[in-house]
Amino acid sequence: AQSVTQPDIHITVSEGASLELRCNYSYGATPYLFWYVQSPGQGLQLLLKYFSGDTLVQGIKGFEAEFKRSQSSFNLRKPSVHWSDAAEYFCAVEQSSASKIIFGSGTRLSIRP
């Protein structure tokens, strides 16, 4: 069965520092992968997605993610974080044979001034 693991519950980085949020998935083939962001009290917004092709995908708000099949990972990166990036981030993978996606438990990002 498909699954998604986000090993970091909470990460704090300084404003202007680089960021990497980890995501590992379990899937038998090349999956569809997603990263979403949720600000407090709001819905989820799609940051980026990977379906096929170039393993480095660019998203909105300056985020990017790299699909690494050998490591079953899809880590999210940003070269320089801004205070407005403080939010909850969710990695997700498609669930095959169903019109659903499976979400990780999320990583809360705090920004240190």
Added chain:
Amino acid sequence: SQTIHQWPATLVQPVGSPLSLECTVEGTSNPNLYWYRQAAGRGLQLLFYSVGIGQISSEVPQNLSASRPQDRQFILSSKKLLLSDSGFYLCAWSPSGGYEQFFGPGTRLTVL
């Protein structure tokens, strides 16, 4: 462009009262529709999803139910709310046959 609406934005209900949350999507046809619940500080729990009018799949047995009376309308209901029903309810849609989901702004439900 497509938009998704949810209402109400916030709701405070007593235990044992009924519930009706509504979600509508504009700008698309025959979308897949989803209801999620997010408890405080927790991840997303898929409650129901629908691939067409009248077609509802339940993911978690509970005292909630869902209906899809129209193509772009998805309703979450309960006859009698429990304290444990408190949470943040999110509606989402995806294109038919697709996986990418788009979320509404959510409804904050507090059961007292």
